[in-house]
Amino acid sequence: MRAPTLEVHITPEQLNAALRADAERGLTATPKWLPPKWFYDARGSELFERITQLPEYYPTRTERALLEEHARDIAAVAMPQILVELGSGSSEKSRLLLHELGARGTLEKYVPQDVSESALRDATRRISVEFPEIDVHGVVGDFTESLRHLPGGGSRMIAFLGGTLGNLVPDERREFLAEIAAVLGSGEHLLLGVALVTDPRVLIPAYDDAAGVTAQFDLNVLSVLNKQLGADFDLDGFRHVAVWDPVDEWIEMRLEATADMTVRVADLGLTVRFAAGEQMRTEISAKFRMSGISAELAAAGFEDVQTWTDDDQRFALVCARR
Numbered sequence: 584m585r586a587p588t589l590e591v592h593i594t595p596e597q598l599n600a601a602l603r604a605d606a607e608r609g610l611t612a613t614p615k616w617l618p619p620k621w622f623y624d625a626r627g628s629e630l631f632e633r634i635t636q637l638p639e640y641y642p643t644r645t646e647r648a649l650l651e652e653h654a655r656d657i658a659a660v661a662m663p664q665i666l667v668e669l670g671s672g673s674s675e676k677s678r679l680l681l682h683e684l685g686a687r688g689t690l691e692k693y694v695p696q697d698v699s700e701s702a703l704r705d706a707t708r709r710i711s712v713e714f715p716e717i718d719v720h721g722v723v724g725d726f727t728e729s730l731r732h733l734p735g736g737g738s739r740m741i742a743f744l745g746g747t748l749g750n751l752v753p754d755e756r757r758e759f760l761a762e763i764a765a766v767l768g769s770g771e772h773l774l775l776g777v778a779l780v781t782d783p784r785v786l787i788p789a790y791d792d793a794a795g796v797t798a799q800f801d802l803n804v805l806s807v808l809n810k811q812l813g814a815d816f817d818l819d820g821f822r823h824v825a826v827w828d829p830v831d832e833w834i835e836m837r838l839e840a841t842a843d844m845t846v847r848v849a850d851l852g853l854t855v856r857f858a859a860g861e862q863m864r865t866e867i868s869a870k871f872r873m874s875g876i877s878a879e880l881a882a883a884g885f886e887d888v889q890t891w892t893d894d895d896q897r898f899a900l901v902c903a904r905r
């Protein structure tokens with residue numbers, strides 16, 4: 584076993600500067616909004632782990648079942664020497680792919696990327712122990728920045744799982760898919776895990792569970808601003824709202840002010856006013872249709888799109904060749 588290596592493309596200072604810029608932009612906009620990437624501090628990541636185990640939150644377990652069932656087919660289609668995983672978190676899902684890719688004997692290297700250096704250190708260590716014959720190289724950074732630093736030296740498959748593509752608004756998504764297409768050479772692959780449009784009676788509870796874990800996760804972004812930017816958000820003054828937008832076909836998570844409020848964000852020298860009932864968007868989670876995602880991939884320059892879905896058609900694994 585070779586010890587895992589780590590490459591850092593984002594420092595804590597850069598991360599803080601990015602948070603400041605996002606908070607300043609979102610909190611001074613009308614309507615107010617915050618990007619979902621700031622949910623995931625240590626507590627936010629822990630709350631997300633709990634969400635994945637809720638009875639109402641089907642995406643994670645549906646994707647896992649699809650990977651268990653079809654990792655072998657995906658391996659046969661893509662046969663990569665290098666597996667790159669964007670937003671790898673705990674690398675839990677990639678283990679299923681690594682088993683099958685490893686079994687085919689083509690895989691040489693696993694490159695997980697995440698913004699969380701601590702999550703990546705733990706994951707790379709665990710994966711190298713479990714897969715001693717695979718070279719493990721972690722990349723700390725955000726997805727777009729990391730795409731510019733992808734290793735070469737073999738044919739690659741980029742995996743972007745968990746439905747995180749749905750957090751991007753359509754313009755960002757188009758740009759992101761185009762960037763992936765630009766870094767991949769002909770014959771290399773992209774593997775996406777995307778949640779599909781389904782009954783709102785299934786979708787909404789997945790983002791507004793009975794135990795209130797998603798509400799805590801949503802509110803956690805305010806704690807992040809309190810801790811990182813010296814803000815004084817009163818978490819009890821906000822409530823979690825999940826709305827299905829049937830036109831854009833995405834779930835919107837919002838935080839609603841329950842009373843008129845003035846919030847001070849010390850590190851930005853900013854005073855923000857909320858009116859009672861005002862809603863601030865904290866996440867979009869787009870749901871896809873097969874035809875839509877195939878068309879987006881084709882428009883970005885991918886071909887031979889293959890898909891695997893569960894019987895209820897709630898989630899899809901999509902593999903496309905560059």
Ligand code: AVJ
Nearest residue numbers: 634745746747750790797868
């Ligand atoms: C990790 C971004 C895919 O959008 O379903 C879970 C995050 N938000 N519950 C999603 C999330 C609320 C999740 N992603």
